[in-house]
Amino acid sequence: MRAVRLIVGGATGKTGAEVVRYLAGQDDLQVVGAVGRQHQGADLGALLGWPALSGVPISASVGHVPAEADVYVDFTAPEVAVALAMEAVGRAMRVLIGTSGLEPQSVSLLAAQVQRQSLAAAVIPNFSVGAVLQRKMALELGRRFGRVEVVEGHHRSKRDAPSGTARDLASALEAMGVETAVHSLRLEGLVARQEVWAGGPGEVISLTHEVTSRQAYGAGVAMAARQLVTVSGFFTSLEELCPALTARD
Protein backbone atom coordinates (compact mmCIF):
# COMPACT_ATOMS: atom_id res chain seq x y z
CA MET A 1 0.00 0.00 0.00
CA ARG A 2 1.30 3.47 -0.80
CA ALA A 3 2.28 5.78 2.09
CA VAL A 4 -0.08 8.59 3.13
CA ARG A 5 1.51 11.77 1.74
CA LEU A 6 1.58 14.80 4.05
CA ILE A 7 2.22 18.53 3.77
CA VAL A 8 3.01 20.15 7.14
CA GLY A 9 2.39 23.86 7.76
CA GLY A 10 4.60 25.34 10.48
CA ALA A 11 7.13 22.48 10.12
CA THR A 12 9.93 24.77 11.31
CA GLY A 13 8.07 25.86 14.46
CA LYS A 14 8.43 24.49 18.00
CA THR A 15 5.65 21.91 17.60
CA GLY A 16 5.80 21.33 13.83
CA ALA A 17 9.53 20.48 13.93
CA GLU A 18 8.98 17.73 16.54
CA VAL A 19 5.95 16.43 14.68
CA VAL A 20 7.72 16.15 11.29
CA ARG A 21 10.64 14.34 12.96
CA TYR A 22 8.20 11.76 14.28
CA LEU A 23 6.31 11.48 10.97
CA ALA A 24 9.56 11.00 9.03
CA GLY A 25 10.19 7.83 11.06
CA GLN A 26 6.89 6.19 10.05
CA ASP A 27 7.04 3.78 7.08
CA ASP A 28 3.40 4.33 6.10
CA LEU A 29 3.59 8.15 6.15
CA GLN A 30 5.63 10.46 3.93
CA VAL A 31 6.22 14.19 4.42
CA VAL A 32 6.29 15.58 0.86
CA GLY A 33 6.03 19.32 1.52
CA ALA A 34 6.20 22.01 4.18
CA VAL A 35 4.78 25.51 4.56
CA GLY A 36 6.54 28.32 6.40
CA ARG A 37 7.13 32.05 6.34
CA GLN A 38 10.78 32.85 6.98
CA HIS A 39 12.50 29.90 5.26
CA GLN A 40 10.64 29.69 1.95
CA GLY A 41 12.69 27.86 -0.67
CA ALA A 42 14.92 26.14 1.93
CA ASP A 43 15.23 22.38 2.34
CA LEU A 44 13.39 21.20 5.49
CA GLY A 45 15.83 18.34 6.18
CA ALA A 46 18.85 20.62 5.98
CA LEU A 47 17.18 23.26 8.14
CA LEU A 48 16.20 20.82 10.89
CA GLY A 49 19.38 18.73 10.58
CA TRP A 50 17.26 15.62 9.88
CA PRO A 51 18.42 13.69 6.77
CA ALA A 52 15.14 11.73 6.46
CA LEU A 53 13.46 15.04 5.54
CA SER A 54 15.98 16.15 2.95
CA GLY A 55 14.43 17.01 -0.40
CA VAL A 56 11.28 18.40 1.28
CA PRO A 57 10.94 22.03 0.17
CA ILE A 58 9.46 24.81 2.35
CA SER A 59 6.83 26.72 0.39
CA ALA A 60 4.97 29.98 1.03
CA SER A 61 1.52 28.37 0.98
CA VAL A 62 -0.19 25.03 0.39
CA GLY A 63 -0.98 26.12 -3.16
CA HIS A 64 2.77 26.56 -3.83
CA VAL A 65 3.81 23.06 -2.66
CA PRO A 66 4.91 21.24 -5.82
CA ALA A 67 4.06 17.69 -4.65
CA GLU A 68 0.61 16.12 -4.53
CA ALA A 69 -0.48 15.06 -1.03
CA ASP A 70 -3.33 13.35 0.81
CA VAL A 71 -3.38 15.32 4.09
CA TYR A 72 -2.44 18.86 5.10
CA VAL A 73 -1.31 19.12 8.76
CA ASP A 74 -1.25 22.61 10.31
CA PHE A 75 0.75 23.92 13.29
CA THR A 76 1.06 27.57 12.23
CA ALA A 77 -0.79 30.53 13.73
CA PRO A 78 -4.50 31.29 14.21
CA GLU A 79 -4.63 34.09 11.63
CA VAL A 80 -3.37 31.90 8.78
CA ALA A 81 -4.27 28.27 9.63
CA VAL A 82 -7.80 28.19 8.17
CA ALA A 83 -6.76 29.99 4.96
CA LEU A 84 -4.00 27.40 4.43
CA ALA A 85 -6.49 24.62 5.19
CA MET A 86 -8.92 26.06 2.62
CA GLU A 87 -6.13 25.97 0.02
CA ALA A 88 -5.58 22.32 0.89
CA VAL A 89 -9.29 21.55 0.52
CA GLY A 90 -9.13 23.36 -2.84
CA ARG A 91 -6.52 20.75 -3.82
CA ALA A 92 -8.87 17.96 -2.64
CA MET A 93 -6.71 17.19 0.39
CA ARG A 94 -7.89 16.17 3.83
CA VAL A 95 -7.00 18.57 6.65
CA LEU A 96 -5.69 18.15 10.19
CA ILE A 97 -5.42 21.38 12.21
CA GLY A 98 -3.52 21.51 15.51
CA THR A 99 -3.29 25.30 15.64
CA SER A 100 -5.39 26.74 18.48
CA GLY A 101 -7.23 30.05 18.94
CA LEU A 102 -9.10 29.83 15.59
CA GLU A 103 -12.12 32.05 14.86
CA PRO A 104 -15.23 29.84 15.23
CA GLN A 105 -16.79 31.48 12.14
CA SER A 106 -13.88 30.57 9.88
CA VAL A 107 -13.87 27.01 11.27
CA SER A 108 -17.58 26.76 10.35
CA LEU A 109 -16.81 27.89 6.79
CA LEU A 110 -14.07 25.27 6.55
CA ALA A 111 -16.40 22.56 7.88
CA ALA A 112 -19.08 23.51 5.33
CA GLN A 113 -16.60 23.41 2.43
CA VAL A 114 -15.26 20.03 3.58
CA GLN A 115 -18.81 18.61 3.71
CA ARG A 116 -19.62 20.04 0.24
CA GLN A 117 -16.58 18.28 -1.24
CA SER A 118 -17.18 15.05 0.74
CA LEU A 119 -13.67 15.35 2.20
CA ALA A 120 -12.55 15.10 5.84
CA ALA A 121 -11.06 17.61 8.26
CA ALA A 122 -10.31 17.68 11.96
CA VAL A 123 -9.51 20.55 14.32
CA ILE A 124 -7.83 18.81 17.25
CA PRO A 125 -7.18 20.77 20.47
CA ASN A 126 -4.64 18.25 21.76
CA PHE A 127 -2.81 15.42 20.00
CA SER A 128 -1.26 13.86 23.11
CA VAL A 129 -2.73 10.55 24.25
CA GLY A 130 -2.51 11.52 27.94
CA ALA A 131 -4.60 14.64 27.34
CA VAL A 132 -7.34 12.58 25.66
CA LEU A 133 -7.47 10.26 28.67
CA GLN A 134 -7.45 13.20 31.10
CA ARG A 135 -10.43 14.74 29.25
CA LYS A 136 -12.37 11.49 29.54
CA MET A 137 -11.67 11.29 33.30
CA ALA A 138 -12.45 15.01 33.75
CA LEU A 139 -15.95 14.49 32.31
CA GLU A 140 -16.43 11.71 34.85
CA LEU A 141 -15.34 14.08 37.66
CA GLY A 142 -17.86 16.63 36.37
CA ARG A 143 -20.65 14.02 36.40
CA ARG A 144 -19.81 12.98 39.98
CA PHE A 145 -18.98 16.34 41.60
CA GLY A 146 -20.97 18.91 39.55
CA ARG A 147 -18.18 21.51 39.61
CA VAL A 148 -14.72 21.38 38.01
CA GLU A 149 -11.85 23.87 37.94
CA VAL A 150 -9.17 23.67 35.25
CA VAL A 151 -5.70 25.17 35.68
CA GLU A 152 -3.76 25.25 32.41
CA GLY A 153 -0.17 26.42 32.13
CA HIS A 154 1.94 27.00 29.01
CA HIS A 155 5.21 28.58 27.90
CA ARG A 156 5.22 32.37 27.73
CA SER A 157 5.10 32.60 23.93
CA LYS A 158 1.72 30.88 23.67
CA ARG A 159 -0.57 33.52 22.21
CA ASP A 160 -4.04 32.28 23.12
CA ALA A 161 -5.41 31.90 26.65
CA PRO A 162 -7.16 29.81 27.83
CA SER A 163 -5.62 27.04 25.71
CA GLY A 164 -7.67 25.23 23.06
CA THR A 165 -7.53 22.11 25.24
CA ALA A 166 -8.96 23.90 28.28
CA ARG A 167 -11.66 25.66 26.23
CA ASP A 168 -12.70 22.38 24.66
CA LEU A 169 -12.92 20.67 28.06
CA ALA A 170 -14.82 23.60 29.61
CA SER A 171 -17.40 23.63 26.82
CA ALA A 172 -17.92 19.85 27.09
CA LEU A 173 -18.39 20.18 30.88
CA GLU A 174 -20.74 23.16 30.55
CA ALA A 175 -22.81 21.28 27.96
CA MET A 176 -23.32 18.60 30.67
CA GLY A 177 -24.50 21.29 33.14
CA VAL A 178 -21.25 21.18 35.16
CA GLU A 179 -20.19 24.47 36.77
CA THR A 180 -16.70 25.15 35.36
CA ALA A 181 -13.89 27.66 35.89
CA VAL A 182 -10.63 27.91 33.91
CA HIS A 183 -7.39 29.57 35.09
CA SER A 184 -4.36 30.19 32.84
CA LEU A 185 -0.65 30.45 33.68
CA ARG A 186 1.97 31.64 31.16
CA LEU A 187 5.40 30.90 32.63
CA GLU A 188 8.94 30.34 31.43
CA GLY A 189 9.87 26.69 32.03
CA LEU A 190 6.46 25.25 31.20
CA VAL A 191 5.73 23.44 27.91
CA ALA A 192 2.06 22.47 28.42
CA ARG A 193 0.36 21.37 31.62
CA GLN A 194 -3.26 20.99 32.65
CA GLU A 195 -4.71 20.21 36.08
CA VAL A 196 -8.36 19.32 36.55
CA TRP A 197 -9.74 19.74 40.08
CA ALA A 198 -12.99 18.70 41.69
CA GLY A 199 -14.09 18.60 45.30
CA GLY A 200 -16.86 17.29 47.50
CA PRO A 201 -17.51 17.30 51.25
CA GLY A 202 -14.21 16.42 52.91
CA GLU A 203 -12.28 15.54 49.75
CA VAL A 204 -10.60 16.96 46.65
CA ILE A 205 -9.31 15.15 43.60
CA SER A 206 -6.94 16.49 40.93
CA LEU A 207 -5.67 15.02 37.68
CA THR A 208 -2.48 16.40 36.15
CA HIS A 209 -1.32 16.00 32.57
CA GLU A 210 2.02 17.48 31.60
CA VAL A 211 3.78 17.61 28.25
CA THR A 212 7.48 17.72 28.99
CA SER A 213 8.49 17.52 25.32
CA ARG A 214 6.58 18.24 22.11
CA GLN A 215 7.46 14.69 21.06
CA ALA A 216 4.16 13.89 22.83
CA TYR A 217 2.19 15.16 19.82
CA GLY A 218 3.81 13.10 17.03
CA ALA A 219 2.06 9.78 17.65
CA GLY A 220 -1.37 11.46 17.85
CA VAL A 221 -0.80 13.33 14.58
CA ALA A 222 0.27 10.10 12.86
CA MET A 223 -2.78 8.24 14.18
CA ALA A 224 -5.12 11.04 13.08
CA ALA A 225 -3.58 11.32 9.59
CA ARG A 226 -3.93 7.56 9.00
CA GLN A 227 -7.56 7.67 10.10
CA LEU A 228 -8.44 10.83 8.18
CA VAL A 229 -7.82 9.21 4.78
CA THR A 230 -10.39 6.51 5.60
CA VAL A 231 -13.33 8.77 6.60
CA SER A 232 -15.30 11.81 5.49
CA GLY A 233 -16.78 14.57 7.66
CA PHE A 234 -15.65 17.13 10.20
CA PHE A 235 -14.14 16.17 13.57
CA THR A 236 -13.30 18.25 16.64
CA SER A 237 -11.29 15.90 18.85
CA LEU A 238 -8.80 13.05 18.56
CA GLU A 239 -11.16 10.63 20.30
CA GLU A 240 -14.00 11.52 17.93
CA LEU A 241 -11.76 10.91 14.91
CA CYS A 242 -10.08 7.80 16.40
CA PRO A 243 -12.70 6.20 18.68
CA ALA A 244 -10.46 3.18 19.30
CA LEU A 245 -8.26 5.44 21.45
CA THR A 246 -10.73 5.50 24.35
CA ALA A 247 -12.81 2.41 23.57
CA ARG A 248 -12.96 -0.28 26.26
CA ASP A 249 -11.69 -3.78 25.36
Ligand SMILES: NC(=O)c1ccc[n+]([C@@H]2O[C@H](COP(=O)([O-])OP(=O)(O)OC[C@H]3O[C@@H](n4cnc5c(N)ncnc54)[C@H](OP(=O)(O)O)[C@@H]3O)[C@@H](O)[C@H]2O)c1
Ligand atom coordinates in the same frame (compact mmCIF):
# COMPACT_ATOMS: atom_id res chain seq x y z
N1 LIG B 1 -3.22 20.60 19.01
C1 LIG B 1 -2.11 20.37 19.71
O1 LIG B 1 -1.90 19.26 20.26
C2 LIG B 1 -1.06 21.46 19.82
C3 LIG B 1 0.14 21.21 20.47
C4 LIG B 1 1.09 22.22 20.52
C5 LIG B 1 0.84 23.45 19.90
N2 LIG B 1 -0.36 23.65 19.29
C6 LIG B 1 -0.66 24.90 18.57
O2 LIG B 1 0.11 24.92 17.37
C7 LIG B 1 0.36 26.28 16.98
C8 LIG B 1 1.85 26.46 16.73
O3 LIG B 1 2.52 26.44 17.97
P1 LIG B 1 4.10 26.56 18.10
O4 LIG B 1 4.37 26.74 19.53
O5 LIG B 1 4.76 25.44 17.37
O6 LIG B 1 4.36 27.93 17.32
P2 LIG B 1 5.70 28.48 16.65
O7 LIG B 1 6.90 27.88 17.28
O8 LIG B 1 5.55 29.97 16.64
O9 LIG B 1 5.64 27.95 15.13
C9 LIG B 1 4.73 28.47 14.20
C10 LIG B 1 5.08 27.95 12.82
O10 LIG B 1 4.12 28.45 11.89
C11 LIG B 1 4.77 29.15 10.84
N3 LIG B 1 3.96 30.32 10.45
C12 LIG B 1 3.52 31.31 11.27
N4 LIG B 1 2.83 32.22 10.52
C13 LIG B 1 2.84 31.76 9.24
C14 LIG B 1 2.31 32.24 8.02
N5 LIG B 1 1.64 33.40 7.96
N6 LIG B 1 2.48 31.51 6.90
C15 LIG B 1 3.18 30.34 6.96
N7 LIG B 1 3.73 29.85 8.08
C16 LIG B 1 3.55 30.55 9.21
C17 LIG B 1 6.09 29.60 11.43
O11 LIG B 1 7.01 29.78 10.38
P3 LIG B 1 8.13 30.96 10.50
O12 LIG B 1 8.96 30.57 11.70
O13 LIG B 1 8.82 30.84 9.22
O14 LIG B 1 7.38 32.23 10.74
C18 LIG B 1 6.45 28.39 12.31
O15 LIG B 1 7.01 27.35 11.50
C19 LIG B 1 -0.19 27.14 18.13
O16 LIG B 1 -1.49 27.59 17.78
C20 LIG B 1 -0.27 26.17 19.31
O17 LIG B 1 -1.23 26.53 20.26
C21 LIG B 1 -1.30 22.68 19.24
